[in-house]
Amino acid sequence: VITIGQLARYVGVSTKTIRVYHAKGLLPEPERDASGYRRYSAADAIELIKIRTLAESGVPLARIRELEAATGSDFQSSLAAIDAEITTRINALHETQRRLRELASGHNHLLPNDVDRHLQQLGELGFSPRWQAMERDLWILVFATRPETAHALFADQAGALAEPALHRMYLEYDRAYDLDPQDPSLTDFGPHRASHGRALRHWRTPRPGGGLSHSPAHPRLRQRLLSRLGTPGHPHPRTTPPGRLDL
Amino acid sequence: VITIGQLARYVGVSTKTIRVYHAKGLLPEPERDASGYRRYSAADAIELIKIRTLAESGVPLARIRELEAATGSDFQSSLAAIDAEITTRINALHETQRRLRELASGHNHLLPNDVDRHLQQLGELGFSPRWQAMERDLWILVFATRPETAHALFADQAGALAEPALHRMYLEYDRAYDLDPQDPSLTDFGPHRASHGRALRHWRTPRPGGGLSHSPAHPRLRQRLLSRLGTPGHPHPRTTPPGRLDL
DNA sequence: TTGCTCCTCACGTCACGTGAGGTGGC
């Protein structure tokens, strides 16, 4: 009684969509009139609305066709699963929206929360913004390359800064960035300075309560990464990477 | 420093996705190492997360590339528009979920609310379920073919049932469905019965307060549609459609 | 050596959109 265009407007789809549903066997081809036009009934409209409800729920067309043949209880449980999936998608959209707003505020969460907080604190601990940025890049790369052990490494590093001597050593690294490579102060530097060396050795010794197995390697890992991350044209402190670290 | 696979896992995409973003100019091609492998930095990871946040917000890739070049305020207002669009999509999903649950309960809303309520009331007014179904189909087709005037037609019809004589006439139509076409009671039927004829003429007379222009045609429209919707094999009451109605 | 990753085409997929070229209906 109604044409494909009228049906399309009533349900809110394009005529092409209806023809595709015919071709895919979702909606049976209706009778044709004398001039070959498709003629639809109210029952077709009801069917099409059903199909559309499922399609808008994200159900693939092939699955919708299967659902037509499903029994009552199969159909009901399928609908329940689809319903739950929509809820998941709604939550995902809320999460996306949250991240979008972070993007707008310029404050993007790229790392786990504890790492993020640690990076915030670096400023209060006397480190330069450049050091903070380098730390952020370092941890992104560590979490990308070693997702399993990255958290342990991080916990260890965060703990090292609580050690006053190591804290001072890292601050020296930070400030040495702007020095000329020939600067005499760089001869007595980092772990080569006696007080820092002692602190490092103390740190490396397994302490009661469980020191982490990666702890000894960590300062070297940091140096090696830093040397790769260094902006070209800027000198880096002279520290010999003892041994090899595959990054 | 990291490979395409590591970057992909960190951000939660496939390597193919990253290569596509290179091909489309969304993410710059990084340096290659000696064996031709792409080598990514932390900055690339940050960029990719940004791209992904936008892509998951439904922004087309071509638009994302434009956004990279946008100024701060353009960028901010674009983000606000995207944010609003996500809210729209979330609402659409809630609406879809509502319709899905209606589908599960078997009680689908195919028509405007007032029509739906009217169909419900038909049962209480003494009409058969078959009549209700035919009325539903009729109104679906009317709303599909004449969306502009359908509401006016409907308001008129709903009012007609408040007229006791017309109410009785339609009930007769309902019951006549099962009668043999030769049944003698069909000679004094519908508008041909004197009391119904009077009621119809009264109804057709424009009343103070604005009778609807379609009112007179409506009973014929109904008959014509009913005759087309009639189940094959079932007889229809003998009523002459006076004049033509293009449906 | 083996399994894993990387490389580059090339083609496939999903759900339609968009003409092209033609006919029917008011």
Next chain:
DNA sequence: TTGCTCCTCACGTCACGTGAGGTGGC
């Protein structure tokens, strides 16, 4: 007659997925 709708191919699009066939790294 004109504009609108309908018809059937056929190709395009969007954002990737999926091999195919080959090489590099531990």
